[in-house]
Amino acid sequence: MYSLLKYPLKKIISLFEEFGKFIMLIVNVFRSYSSWPVYFSNSIDQMIIIGTKSIPIVILTSFFTGMVSSVQAGYQMESSITPKWIIGSLVGETMLLELAPVITSLVLAGRIGATIAAELGTMRVTEQIDALESLSLDPIAYLVFPRVLAGFIMFPVLIIIADVFGISGGVFAAATSLDIDTYQFMKGFKTWFKPWDAWYGIIKGLSFGMAITSISCFYGFYTKGGAAGVGKSTTSSVVVSCVAIMLLDYILAALLL
Template sequence: MSKLGKYLLFLGKLFTNPEKFRVNWKLIMQESKDIGIDSMLIVTIVASFLGAVTCVQTAANMENPFVPRYIISLIVRDSTILELGPTITCVVLAGKVGSNIAGQLGTMRITEQIDALEVMGINSSSYLVLPKMIAAMLTFPMLVTMACFLGIYGGYLAGWLTGSVTPQDYIHGLQFDFKPNYVLFALIKSLVFGFLVVSISAFQGFYTKGGAYEVGKAGTAAVTNACIAILVADYLLAQLLVG
């Protein structure tokens, strides 16, 4: 069987014979804490500086005096909501969350903990992976929303502190020709990216064979494949939703 077929079969097993809601709920809350709350610091740092850099570089390249300064914040707003917020945030999360999931499941596989679950009649893939996937699809949109806000606010601070754009012009640019559906596009992207990060990372870890070295390789493969999948999905979603 090809790797793609094995991956699709793995996805199908996630939704067959799931655990009781009470059991899954506790696992989902724990995974939401591990995936969402524990990732807030890195998302805050990355998003704030991305917005600041976008503002400063946009201002530095706008030398034409006939172009109004509020265009700077308009560019920061649209680039943050459409691309930097969802895509870069999820690429960062693929490195943090994806490697953790692959390492955790890979370790459970080589220490035969997954085999023990299957011997007890538990659908191991559903029990171990489904709560992570649900938690990611709950927390990724929240993290992306926070990243978009912090990116725009980081641009505001950078523009104000460097004198690139006045606060009044920046706020005017944020309000100018705003398209609310861009926010919906960002949330849709975050849901798709969250699904890809968890499913690909879990697949890599779940089928690990060997020892500690192979677990490390599974973590690397999980991050690499998840990042590639995010970029491909980003292009397809951009064509579908915006193009």
């Protein structure tokens, strides 16, 4: 009986230990505030890696997501009693509230999360993080702070880009597949649009950006072992980031809508 319970108990304890370690990492990021100005230039580099270089993939995924949601909305609203402009309302609202922030963040959890975890993990196993410490640098301020800050600033920007291109995709698909012109689509979009919906998406972007970058930094920073350890950290960072996005998505919806 004891051995049956031992494994799940050990897992639960290690889960709590990991969570405690994660919280300590975040606390240490804030504790290193005196070094932030020194490493601010690193944040600019990270903003380019996390933000600017993600723009093509964000445009691509959001445009197609908008197109698909437009076609699917048209399929579900085939009845002659529903006005055609309602497609614009549906696509606009789903893009702003859910699809743009969530799909973009899930895609970026793979792109950004994996990059950060692999980079920091490799630095850990090749003793570069130890070297930073031995050179009297604060590795948390030098490595973690710029990435988390870049995620915090750039994710909302990427969400806004995803909103614009998602709705554009919806307009394009509505015009080409559903015979709904841009005027009708935009009429529907404006009918249900509330500025808060756009803000809500941006708030989601802030939280998801923080979550993805901090989780990936955590797994990368505490990598153990060699190449296998880096692989494990990379996988864990992507999986946990995706789960965190879903969890935060629900929490934010319950709190803010």
